[in-house]
Amino acid sequence: MQVALIRYTPQPEETVAAAARLCYSKVGAMEILEKMDPGQADRLLSQLLSSGHLSPFEHVSFTFAIEGLSRAASHQLVRHRMASYSQQSQRYVSMKKLEWVTPSTIQRKPETAATFQALVEEVHRFYCRMLELGVPAEDARYILPNAACTNLVMTMNARELIHVCSVRLCLHAQWEIRELFTRVKSEVEVVAPRIGAELLIKCDRLGYCDEKESCGLYPTRESTPQPAAAR
Amino acid sequence: MQVALIRYTPQPEETVAAAARLCYSKVGAMEILEKMDPGQADRLLSQLLSSGHLSPFEHVSFTFAIEGLSRAASHQLVRHRMASYSQQSQRYVSMKKLEWVTPSTIQRKPETAATFQALVEEVHRFYCRMLELGVPAEDARYILPNAACTNLVMTMNARELIHVCSVRLCLHAQWEIRELFTRVKSEVEVVAPRIGAELLIKCDRLGYCDEKESCGLYPTRESTPQPAAAR
Amino acid sequence: MQVALIRYTPQPEETVAAAARLCYSKVGAMEILEKMDPGQADRLLSQLLSSGHLSPFEHVSFTFAIEGLSRAASHQLVRHRMASYSQQSQRYVSMKKLEWVTPSTIQRKPETAATFQALVEEVHRFYCRMLELGVPAEDARYILPNAACTNLVMTMNARELIHVCSVRLCLHAQWEIRELFTRVKSEVEVVAPRIGAELLIKCDRLGYCDEKESCGLYPTRESTPQPAAAR
Amino acid sequence: MQVALIRYTPQPEETVAAAARLCYSKVGAMEILEKMDPGQADRLLSQLLSSGHLSPFEHVSFTFAIEGLSRAASHQLVRHRMASYSQQSQRYVSMKKLEWVTPSTIQRKPETAATFQALVEEVHRFYCRMLELGVPAEDARYILPNAACTNLVMTMNARELIHVCSVRLCLHAQWEIRELFTRVKSEVEVVAPRIGAELLIKCDRLGYCDEKESCGLYPTRESTPQPAAAR
Numbered sequence: 001m002q003v004a005l006i007r008y009t010p011q012p013e014e015t016v017a018a019a020a021r022l023c024y025s026k027v028g029a030m031e032i033l034e035k036m037d038p039g040q041a042d043r044l045l046s047q048l049l050s051s052g053h054l055s056p057f058e059h060v061s062f063t064f065a066i067e068g069l070s071r072a073a074s075h076q077l078v079r080h081r082m083a084s085y086s087q088q089s090q091r092y093v094s095m096k097k098l099e100w101v102t103p104s105t106i107q108r109k110p111e112t113a114a115t116f117q118a119l120v121e122e123v124h125r126f127y128c129r130m131l132e133l134g135v136p137a138e139d140a141r142y143i144l145p146n147a148a149c150t151n152l153v154m155t156m157n158a159r160e161l162i163h164v165c166s167v168r169l170c171l172h173a174q175w176e177i178r179e180l181f182t183r184v185k186s187e188v189e190v191v192a193p194r195i196g197a198e199l200l201i202k203c204d205r206l207g208y209c210d211e212k213e214s215c216g217l218y219p220t221r222e223s224t225p226q227p228a229a230a231r
Numbered sequence: 232m233q234v235a236l237i238r239y240t241p242q243p244e245e246t247v248a249a250a251a252r253l254c255y256s257k258v259g260a261m262e263i264l265e266k267m268d269p270g271q272a273d274r275l276l277s278q279l280l281s282s283g284h285l286s287p288f289e290h291v292s293f294t295f296a297i298e299g300l301s302r303a304a305s306h307q308l309v310r311h312r313m314a315s316y317s318q319q320s321q322r323y324v325s326m327k328k329l330e331w332v333t334p335s336t337i338q339r340k341p342e343t344a345a346t347f348q349a350l351v352e353e354v355h356r357f358y359c360r361m362l363e364l365g366v367p368a369e370d371a372r373y374i375l376p377n378a379a380c381t382n383l384v385m386t387m388n389a390r391e392l393i394h395v396c397s398v399r400l401c402l403h404a405q406w407e408i409r410e411l412f413t414r415v416k417s418e419v420e421v422v423a424p425r426i427g428a429e430l431l432i433k434c435d436r437l438g439y440c441d442e443k444e445s446c447g448l449y450p451t452r453e454s455t456p457q458p459a460a461a462r
Numbered sequence: 463m464q465v466a467l468i469r470y471t472p473q474p475e476e477t478v479a480a481a482a483r484l485c486y487s488k489v490g491a492m493e494i495l496e497k498m499d500p501g502q503a504d505r506l507l508s509q510l511l512s513s514g515h516l517s518p519f520e521h522v523s524f525t526f527a528i529e530g531l532s533r534a535a536s537h538q539l540v541r542h543r544m545a546s547y548s549q550q551s552q553r554y555v556s557m558k559k560l561e562w563v564t565p566s567t568i569q570r571k572p573e574t575a576a577t578f579q580a581l582v583e584e585v586h587r588f589y590c591r592m593l594e595l596g597v598p599a600e601d602a603r604y605i606l607p608n609a610a611c612t613n614l615v616m617t618m619n620a621r622e623l624i625h626v627c628s629v630r631l632c633l634h635a636q637w638e639i640r641e642l643f644t645r646v647k648s649e650v651e652v653v654a655p656r657i658g659a660e661l662l663i664k665c666d667r668l669g670y671c672d673e674k675e676s677c678g679l680y681p682t683r684e685s686t687p688q689p690a691a692a693r
Numbered sequence: 694m695q696v697a698l699i700r701y702t703p704q705p706e707e708t709v710a711a712a713a714r715l716c717y718s719k720v721g722a723m724e725i726l727e728k729m730d731p732g733q734a735d736r737l738l739s740q741l742l743s744s745g746h747l748s749p750f751e752h753v754s755f756t757f758a759i760e761g762l763s764r765a766a767s768h769q770l771v772r773h774r775m776a777s778y779s780q781q782s783q784r785y786v787s788m789k790k791l792e793w794v795t796p797s798t799i800q801r802k803p804e805t806a807a808t809f810q811a812l813v814e815e816v817h818r819f820y821c822r823m824l825e826l827g828v829p830a831e832d833a834r835y836i837l838p839n840a841a842c843t844n845l846v847m848t849m850n851a852r853e854l855i856h857v858c859s860v861r862l863c864l865h866a867q868w869e870i871r872e873l874f875t876r877v878k879s880e881v882e883v884v885a886p887r888i889g890a891e892l893l894i895k896c897d898r899l900g901y902c903d904e905k906e907s908c909g910l911y912p913t914r915e916s917t918p919q920p921a922a923a924r
Contacts, residue, residue, distance in 0.1 A: 004723055007708055009700050009754065019779035019846040026786060028844040029758035030697055050683070052664070052672050058777035059848045061702065061754045065722035072321075072373055075302065081312035084751035084850070086712035090303070090377075091405060093719060103370035112364060116374060119357055123376070126350055133343060138405055139334035142303055142378035143347060145354070146321075151721040153712040155752045155850075157777070174322060174369055202514070207689045210514050217691050221512070224689065227669045229679050235492055238477055240469050240523065250548035250615040257555055259613040260527035261466055281914070283895070283903050289546035290617045292471065292523045296491035315520035315619070317481035324488055382490040384481040386521045386619075388546070433745070438920045441745050448922050452743070455920065458900045460910050534783070534835055537764065543774035552765070552839075553867060565832035574826060578836060581819055585838070588812055595805060600867055601796035604765055605809060607816070608783075609835035636784060636831055 001101075001176070002067040003183035005191065012060035012158065012192045017041035020048055020056040045194050057159035057195070062188060064154045066180065070101035072146035073176040077154070080164050084155040090148075091138035094131060098124040100147040101176065120145055158195050161188065165199035171215040232332075232407070233298040234414035236422065243291035243389065243423045248272035251279055251287040276425050288390035288426070293419060295385045297411065301332035303377035304407040308385070311395050315386040321379075322369035325362060329355040331378040332407065351376055389426050392419065396430035402446040463563075463638070464529040465645035467653065474522035474620065474654045479503035482510055482518040507656050519621035519657070524650060526616045528642065532563035534608035535638040539616070542626050546617040552610075553600035556593060560586040562609040563638065582607055620657050623650065627661035633677040694794075694869070695760040696876035698884065705753035705851065705885045710734035713741055713749040738887050750852035750888070755881060757847045759873065763794035765839035766869040770847070773857050777848040783841075784831035787824060791817040793840040794869065813838055851888050854881065858892035864908040 009015060018032045021044060025032060048056060069077070071090075078085050100120055107113050123143055130140040156164065161184070167173065168181040181199075189196030203209045203218040214220050240246060249263045252275060256263060279287060300308070302321075309316050331351055338344050354374055361371040387395065392415070398404065399412040412430075420427030434440045434449040445451050471477060480494045483506060487494060510518060531539070533552075540547050562582055569575050585605055592602040618626065623646070629635065630643040643661075651658030665671045665680040676682050702708060711725045714737060718725060741749060762770070764783075771778050793813055800806050816836055823833040849857065854877070860866065861874040874892075882889030896902045896911040907913050 002721070002723075006722060006726065007702050007704070007752070009702065009756065011700070015700055015756065022779050022844060022846055023782050024785050025781065025844075026790075028695070028760035029699060029846045030695075030760070033699065033758075050672065051674070055777065056779050056846075059700070059756050059779070059846060061848075061850075063702065063708065063752050065726075067721035067723070070373060071306065071377070075306045075309070078306070078310055079316070079318075084748065085310070086715050086749050086752070087310075088718065089716050092717050097719075101373065103366075103373055105366050105370045106361070106373070109364065109366075112361060112366065115357060119354060119374060123350060123354065126346060130337070130343060133340065135334075135336050135340075135343065139336045142301060142332065142334055142337070143350060143376050145374050145376055146302070147373035151715060151718075153715055153722045153749075153752060155754075157754075157848075204691060210512065212513065217693065218689060227680060227686065229666060231679065233490070233492075237491060237495065238471050238473070238521070240471065240525065242469070246469055246525065253548050253613060253615055254551050255554050256550065256613075257559075259464070259529035260468060260615045261464075261529070264468065264527075281903065282905065286546065287548050287615075290469070290525050290548070290615060292617075292619075294471065294477065294521050296495075298490035298492070315517065317484050317518050317521070319487065320485050323486050328488075382484060382487075384484055384491045384518075384521060386523075388523075388617075435922060441743065443744065448924065449920060458911060458917065460897060462910065532835060533768065533839070537768045537771070540768070540772055541778070541780075547772070563835065565828075565835055567828050567832045568823070568835070571826065571828075574823060574828065577819060578823075581816060581836060585812060585816065588808060592799070592805060595802065597796075597798050597802075597805065601798045604763060604794065604796055604799070604840035605812060605838050607836050607838055608764070 001069055001179060001183070002065075003180060003187060004065045005062060005187035006065045006153075007063035008191055009060040013041050013045060013194050014038070015060050016048070016056045016158065016195070017044040019059045020044050020053070042194055049198055054159045054162065057162060058157045060195075061155050061157045062161065064184060064187065066152040066154055068099060068101070068149045069152065069180060070147050070176060071150050072101075073174065073180065074150045074152060076174060076177050077152075077180070080160070082156070082160040086153040088151040090141040090144065094137045095124075095141065095144065095148065096128060098127070098144070099149040100145065101149060102147065103175070120147060162198055166202040166205065169199070169201045170203070170211070171217075172211050232300055232410060232414070233296075234411060234418060235296045236293060236418035237296045237384075238294035239422055240291040244272050244276060244425050245269070246291050247279070247287045247389065247426070248275040250290045251275050251284070273425055280429055285390045285393065288393060289388045291426075292386050292388045293392065295415060295418065297383040297385055299330060299332070299380045300383065300411060301378050301407060302381050303332075304405065304411065305381045305383060307405060307408050308383075308411070311387075311391070313387070313391040317384040319382040321372040321375065325368045326355075326372065326375065326379065327359060329358070329375070330380040331376065332380060333378065334406070351378060393429055397433040397436065400430070400432045401434070401442070402448075403442050463531055463641060463645070464527075465642060465649060466527045467524060467649035468527045469525040470653060471522040475503050475507060475656050476500070477522050478510070478518045478620065478657070479506040481521045482506050482515070504656055511660055516621045516624065519624065520619045522654075522657075523617050523619045524623065526646060526649065528614045528616055530561060530563070530611045531614065531642060532609050532638060533612050534563075535636065535642065536612050536614060538636060538639050539614075539642070542622070544618070544622040548615040550613040552603040552606065556599045557586075557603070557606065557610065558590060560589070560606070561611040562607065563611060564609065565637070582609060624660055628664040628667065631661070631663045632665070632673070633679075634673050694762055694872060694876070695758075696873060696880060697758045698755060698880035699758045699846075700756035701884055702753040706734050706738060706887050707731070708753050709741070709749045709851065709888070710737040712752045713737050713746070735887055742891055747852045747855065750855060751850045753888075754848050754850045755854065757877060757880065759845040759847055761792060761794070761842045762845065762873060763840050763869060764843050765794075766867065766873065767843045767845060769867060769870050770845075770873070773849075773853070775849070775853040779846040781844040783834040783837065787830045788817075788834065788837065788841065789821060791820070791837070792842040793838065794842060795840065796868070813840060855891055859895040859898065862892070862894045863896070863904070864910075865904050
């Protein structure tokens with residue numbers, strides 16, 4: 001899998017901070033931006049995050065080139081609807097050369113891994129034969145496995161990145177999509193370290209695990225004392 | 232493939248008409264609904280559609296049970312983001328019994344169809360063997376084909392149904408998703424005939440084909456005379 | 463202000479539960495719905511809510527007729543984007559009879575309240591005079607106050623209702639929009655008591671107050687001990 | 694009104710073109726971007742637009758600082774939900790200095806304009822008096838007129854800009870929001886001329902007027918011959 005940040009809104013952290021400040025300011029965004037210094041931006045971002053006031057994070061977007069992701073993972077990925085995707089089409093692109101992903105639980109068993117590879121190759125040979133026989137690529141691909149690789153361009157704003165990472169960096173997420181967002185986080189950290197640092201697992205924000213069973217990082221909510229409302 | 236309309240907003244056409252009328256009315260929606268008769272609703276819907284004023288159609292939603300759709304088609308389906316999906320998980324459900332879709336271009340070639348079936352069955356046997364060997368279902372499924380069936384619950388509002396049908400009923404759409412929305416349209420027609428009748432291919436609304444090549448239903452735009460602006 | 467639930471997805475709680483179950487089931491939604499009993503639905507909803515698995519709540523929508531809301535409040539309301547609105551137009555509807563909202567902090571000061579009323583009436587007389595002088599309604603309305611009433615039809619799915627109520631039922635929300643969602647909650651409770659009970663202030667779910675200052679219901683997060691990650 | 698483009702996705706047109714090409718390419722977005730030249734980008738954008746394949750335009754966003762817009766117009770603006778807004782709050786910002794918008798139909802009548810101004814000033818004095826008397830700003834503002842100015846930061850992607858301009862540049866749109874998007878278009882044209890050129894009124898794309906009455910630029914659809922389907 002390859003993940004590269006190819007475009008992003010310039011000066012993302014100042015942009016978020018200026019948009020947030022505008023809501024409480026007598027002056028407009030131009031003047032706020034001129035006077036903004038990095039220290040201020042940093043403090044504002046912290047306040048926004050601790051109070052859950054996340055809408056200003058929508059003003060900055062990040063666009064990634066993703067290559068070598070399995071279609072098992074891409075089918076999960078595109079379920080996140082607050083984002084934009086352009087994906088390599090298996091209808092229009094003939095997969096004469098097939099790349100695929102082998103999960104590590106299979107790789108670790110040499111015999112199983114060998115059968116996996118042989119079977120994927122047999123499937124691919126049959127795919128190519130169907131193309132030769134005049135079956136359209138959009139139909140021949142029905143035989144291709146979930147393991148087949150795909151390429152995407154994905155754009156998400158910072159608010160959605162915070163949300164998606166909160167669920168997809170969790171150890172309960174599927175390993176390939178967790179790897180994808182681990183790389184997404186690394187890419188964001190390079191150009192927007194303050195935003196990158198906020199791409200956190202949900203438990204790091206909640207202070208407890210809301211899954212049925214904890215991975216051990218935090219106890220589940222049931223096992224931690226709950227405050228009562230002063231009603 | 233099975234498609235059943237399992238829930239929908241009651242009296243959908245009166246609801247759309249009342250919401251539209253509210254925008255231009257001195258009185259509120261309760262009073263408008265009381266006085267609305269079907270003839271009025273019908274005329275209002277026609278006006279909304281011819282003027283492209285589609286937001287009132289968002290107030291009514293349709294929920295479908297979809298069974299036996301291939302994951303090739305479901306991956307396309309969930310790219311429509313103005314909708315809600317719950318989909319059978321290949322991570323959590325072990326596919327010990329596999330159902331799959333065979334495209335008609337393959338079915339029509341007996342020898343190819345036989346190989347297709349034999350290969351899917353071999354893939355499925357290997358999937359089951361991997362489960363026995365302790366490979367998690369979420370990893371074993373990497374070998375499963377795009378042809379494997381999935382079940383979904385899908386909810387779309389009428390505005391989005393109008394949009395999605397406009398592109399997915401087109402002969403250029405992939406055959407399985409076209410079949411899906413042909414059935415969706417049939418289901419809607421039973422309970423909301425006026426809305427169902429508006430689930431049209433885009434060319435029926437545009438008056439021309441905007442694809443590169445026409446299927447013959449309408450000429451492409453290039454081959455039809457274009458009016459000029461009176462500037 | 464008047465708030466009436468005019469439409470909703472029938473059997474909303476069974477619908478959410480069936481969609482959730484589908485994700486983990488070998489069978490489709492039709493069969494699940496047939497076998498669902500209210501006790502099961504109830505348990506499933508509790509599990510979804512405690513684990514933050516909220517997407518199945520999107521399959522059920524609620525449509526409200528809202529009357530007599532100020533445009534100060536409606537401007538805030540329509541900032542919630544995961545919803546559908548049809549709103550009375552001040553461009554097309556002449557406000558020859560003006561209704562308006564007087565905040566209780568003004569009503570409590572008799573002299574101020576009297577001036578408020580006299581001034582709104584003067585503004586309205588000038589609005590009517592402008593209409594007589596041929597000023598279009600869409601321009602005459604520039605003089606109308608934020609207090610002027612508006613009517614809307616609003617549709618939200620249950621997931622968004624859970625989110626919006628979490629922020630708008632908070633004592634820090636503006637009083638008129640808090641009143642609106644208090645009524646929305648009451649309406650939902652009548653037809654979907656389990657969902658209605660989940661329309662909670664955010665602090666009731668978090669166990670702490672994430673605002674700068676607490677209203678007293680829960681302490682702020684800073685004043686409560688935070689668990690550390692077991693890293 | 695002041696509208697300034699303060700941020701945008703760098704090299705927007707190449708980005709759209711690369712994302713579009715990826716869908717039909719064996720290689721990933723990195724390689725496509727390296728080889729893309731402006732002429733290719735231009736041709737690809739034309740093909741996307743003529744075929745209505747608009748999703749690649751979502752990958753580029755434009756962020757505007759908007760100042761001096763009336764709240765009459767901002768209430769309309771924020772109804773466009775595929776966008777992000779940060780708006781100056783009348784709850785938290787005391788409007789001790791009020792700026793407002795006077796429609797030209799009022800400005801053109803000197804006597805009416807004078808009364809308009811005097812009345813807004815009287816309203817503002819009463820607003821300030823209420824603040825002194827301890828009425829919270831969030832309640833005192835109920836007296837403020839629709840004409841009162843507001844500041845916003847708005848982010849829209851290019852697909853949504855194409856859509857919003859198609860309806861808001863129309864002569865039937867309200868004059869102030871039409872002026873806003875005329876300026877938005879001008880700003881985009883400077884940095885992305887090809888995208889800016891596509892920010893067109895809907896009739897320029899349809900070839901007819903879909904409003905009840907035409908402004909004269911194009912005839913209505915009813916008055917133009919309609920092609921029939923070859924069914």
